[in-house]
Amino acid sequence: MDSSEFRRRGKEMVDYIADYLEGIEGRPVYPDVEPGYLRPLIPTAAPQEPEAYEDIIKDIEKIIMPGVTHWHSPYFFAYFPTASSYPAMLADMLCGAIGCIGFTWAASPACTELETVMMDWLGKMLQLPEAFLAGRAGEGGGVIQGSASEATLVALLAARTKAIRQLQAASPGLTQAAIMEKLVAYTSDQAHSSVERAGLIGGVKLKTIPSDGNFSMRASALQEALEQDKAAGLIPFFVSNLEGVWLHIDAAYAGSAFICPEFRYLLNGVEFADSFNFNPHKWLLVNFDCSAMWVKKRTDLTGAFKLDPVYLKHNHQDSGLITDYRHWQIPLGRRFRSLKMWFVFRMYGVKGLQAYIRKHVALSHEFESLVRQDPRFEICTEVILGLVCFRLKGSNQLNETLLQRINSTKKIHLVPCHLRDKFVLRFAVCSRTVESAHVQLAWEHIRELASSVLRAEKQ
């Protein structure tokens, strides 16, 4: 395919994408396929000779779309939102065309520098403490990670390295393994599974702290665990900055809301953190992947990973002015993802982004009030942002049945969670195009299925 064919095919693809997103409401949100559906539909090996572009395009509707869960359908209320906006898609096209790999400053200075500045812009939108910003001479700064899981792992590894170095400096005879055996990280019993996984990868103990009646971790419960563990000879190193322990805050979903002054209070205390992360690729209209992570001391990260082979050295490296982002992350390669932030922030403006967040929060409260009007249902946690946890009053089995009916009917899509021993349905406001009418329809649909499930139970 030469550039003149790309001009033609690219424009067709732009129209296909606009058609897809305009018409997404008409597609079943959840696919009607069984595991293994795709393999029999395509050849067992790559073709030897080139195929016609038209044949490939025809296969998209024939083979791919029937198996797609449509995350951007206004009837998708599962997991958390994943961002989608036209400005981000345009920026991603440009990112693919430039196609630079920004592992060092020299590998593409614009790629590195726009990222640093966009992370400062975003940090200011969130009113992050100055210490987290790179500015012209700060010790902190931001980096785009691929996912919050990676950010958590990177923070845990940096904290581990820091703890090992401090303890070895104090007692030079201690081996790394002897220290690692005693290191303990802490997280809430309500934390995302990625935290447990980071502990597993980092080879350290991870303890969960029981949460309170609002599913929040209390400082007193953490303090108690820290003291018990220290008395038992263990070394707390990750969670809270009490006594030099690293505090990482993961606000993967909620973080986007902190650009609205009325939700910023949820981030109070970030000034005590060593690292903070959230995902603009969830709720800030920047398409996946774009996970924003800040640290107060960038040398904590770079010190944990820095290896400098000669083929990645460059002239400006030791000037202190430049950033080599490869030292901030697990992979070496990285794309020009800050273009997406730049396009989105400028095309929406801060006010446009705030309005977007507020619209979703209003929709979740609308859903909440619908649920509260039906005495058969209960709301399970306070509704603060775009997520409503609700259930039928009654057994877990009843709620599992309801969820199965919802997802097999495929008009809307939800996923469950457990709150302690309760099986709970999650209604997450997700799509960029979701409106009150969709929420109303979704609720009517849930009510009808609930009536049917309850009738069946009584028989």
Added chain:
Amino acid sequence: MDSSEFRRRGKEMVDYIADYLEGIEGRPVYPDVEPGYLRPLIPTAAPQEPEAYEDIIKDIEKIIMPGVTHWHSPYFFAYFPTASSYPAMLADMLCGAIGCIGFTWAASPACTELETVMMDWLGKMLQLPEAFLAGRAGEGGGVIQGSASEATLVALLAARTKAIRQLQAASPGLTQAAIMEKLVAYTSDQAHSSVERAGLIGGVKLKTIPSDGNFSMRASALQEALEQDKAAGLIPFFVSNLEGVWLHIDAAYAGSAFICPEFRYLLNGVEFADSFNFNPHKWLLVNFDCSAMWVKKRTDLTGAFKLDPVYLKHNHQDSGLITDYRHWQIPLGRRFRSLKMWFVFRMYGVKGLQAYIRKHVALSHEFESLVRQDPRFEICTEVILGLVCFRLKGSNQLNETLLQRINSTKKIHLVPCHLRDKFVLRFAVCSRTVESAHVQLAWEHIRELASSVLRAEKQ
């Protein structure tokens, strides 16, 4: 921006991309900017109100392009190639529009299933042993990772978990830390820095095995190290399948060439490996990121990471038929990257991809023969694929000066490496559009600068 504006702006972007790539030869391959160039050019904070799209687009040429290292210029001979093709860009546009997050099968069945089948297609193109393919009922299979660094880390973590479990099964009293203290991974002293980094992250010892005169690791040298370490009470667990030790093969760059029968011999012995990885995003025309990794036993990977929160559970999960790729990788989220493979394999056909590899290899041999005709230069390693390591006969200082002259003149771009104590220039055939004429021009340019550097030295 609504969909009708996207139709217009998207088509303009397609033209901008085609113009950029058609005209890339006319841009300086390496940017003429100093660290910190970008910050003064843009505002210190995001705008409150939306900006006009035209203003953003104007800033691309004004602010971004002056700081871009043009990896797809035919005068870019640095690092290794990063793939760029129009079919991959079209597929990436589609991937962005579908915008699903394929962490589980249910989160988008097409995303998972196309990936499994594309990895089988690619495995067959490389003539990988059957054990690495998923097929309909295989124990192995492939996964797209973001980078070879991640693949190496994932393999090392899987090997670590396996070793710990085996040793604890034999001696239940052993703690994880006591085992990790003794675990040793091995790699060649010529290996990429990502291997050392994986050892660092995994918290295990990593030893380098001295390479031979051809910079290859010899089995005998490895055997010797293994025996010494075992005698010293350590536990070898990662490199070679000798005595149950995990062998991971990383062919990040070279792997693409193995689709040509004449280069397949370089992969002989892969049948003894537990895991194998290479980057189609380097040399197989699939834009970044797309790092292909296969394992013989997928349960080795999934067993190392598996955590199953209820919100990611789904009906088919325990059917044995489905794949949840989140258990195969570090991050949780993942894009629909197999679309790029599908488009590229079908638009080029295997023969088209082979022709592309062969063209690059021919160009590197052309450059090699030019170097050999000039008695002032020497070739430093055998030229097998698309990389030529060469230098001026003489001191390292002389060669460092030559490289500085090359990169400050900015007509072409190269990076160096060290081969033992020698400073060496690397000429990597990179761009999809590089032709003999570019290689000839590059060589003439290097010769002229060499003459000037040699004259200056004599004075």
